[in-house]
Amino acid sequence: MTFDFLHFPLPGFIEDALRFLAADRTQQIVSVVLTLLVGFILLRILMRVVRGIIRKHSDEHTSIVISRILFYILGAILLLVVLQSIGLELTALLGAAGVLSLAFGLAAQTGLSNLISGFFLLWERPFRVGDLIEVDGVVGSVLSVDLTSTKLRKLDNIYVRIPNENLVKATVMNITRHPIRRMDFTIGVAYKEDPARVIDVLKKVAAANPLVLDSPEALVLFQGFGDSAQEFLFGVWFEKTTFVAVRNKVLCDVKASFDKEGIEIPFPYRSLVAGSGDPIRVELATKATGLVLPSTDKQ
């Protein structure tokens, strides 16, 4: 069959495709569909097997990376084989693919950028599936690292999709990369308290908590004189999975120890000054001072 009625020359592979479609090749079409279907199913099975094998010897992230790369390569080969089997000239197709990819690339710049960024992420591995990360103020655990985007689950179970390009450009903080972390507390005590005693009490709080690591030692740093309190930085090391328990226990223990030792945790004091004169005098309203508030009792 010829396509002279079109009055312009067609690229070779399009002519091949049209000729293929024009001819009565039901059997061949069925064969192509079946090949693609069976090939795709076999590929999926192969991916599962490969992932299972790799996961036994390595981590989840590596298994995802290798199986996906393998999937795309084998998928492309399968497609080429099928196209060749129906008589499409692959050299012409590949030649046209260059021109098409340029046009497609310009049109899908963002998508391709995300795709390439995805490969960077998979290769560089700044985080893995299951890690808790912070990106641009979003904190969540990594659900999957796909080719164009990374999916997170925030701590309140909100699903977040972040384009890979953003991740490559942004500063990513991997909170759970290392098995242990330090948790910092800023603790203020009244100016009347002896700072050496406060340091001693805080060290005892750290030592008494079994969830707080003995080594590295807890950090107690006298940070300076705040508006209303002497300020201390109290940093305790802990195993990353015990975050909530450590935070609650340490704060409760600090409060209990300070109460027991009579160390005051102050609240801010404010002096009100009107104009340039003396501060406004404030007195308790009692009978002794002669200042008695109007009674609110219902007689």
Add this chain to the structure above:
Amino acid sequence: MPSYRPWDQIVLGHHERLRWAVRDVRIYLQRDSQAWWYCSFRGEQALLMPDVQTGSKDDGLPEKSDLSWRRWAFGEERPYAVIRPAVPDRPLVVRTDPPAVVPPECRATFYLAIPVWAAIAIPSPERADTLRDLQVVPSDELSSTWFGDLGSGILSYSLTSTAQPEVSMLPRDPLSAVCCCTLFNKSTEDLPVEKICLQASHLALFESGGRLWTNEAFVSIKGGDEGSRVRFGKLPPRTIREPVHLREAEKVDDDNPLKRSFLFGR
């Protein structure tokens, strides 16, 4: 009501209860026709002598409002359950107090008190002659620590007891096993030893003369980048007479015998 030693294997009949009390650890295990029940708690008073008794299910329980039972529904498939000793699930860091120095080409032996936990075990579904732990009850609340540098260290338990040069210096405790650890300094420099990190998963447990022992550990340090070589023997020291094997080590052979982190001097 018959009495037993702590690690005796006791077969409970239907509707029978085992009361296992060693030091301040209390475990109750009872059997119904379709399930095994268990609860544990830490007693207020430490027992000087271990006390293991069996009795009927109606025997009095302590009056504790927070006593909660767990149930394993096995039916008739698991004919018995035992309470057996177990080692903690992480490496153990022991200090030498005062810090010791091992000169070049010299050996030093340290005795360590390894905490022993109580594990409730049943016959393994795969092999009836082996046991599988269902629940491990810690005998002490061990403090966590990090051994090594921040990048490549290991999460461990820190022991309050210290490594001693003689076994007689360790307290006799029914929930503690003695581990004999020999260091051989093969380097040309003094080896300062402040802490020893012991891979608990390589420790087997034995009983001899009413005391628990682990298999021996041997460490040779070549110094420099060659690190240290660790080898775990199969038995306690030879001086221990007729050791009764209580529990296999979780890991027998180390994948990488060269462990830089085993010893942490300075």
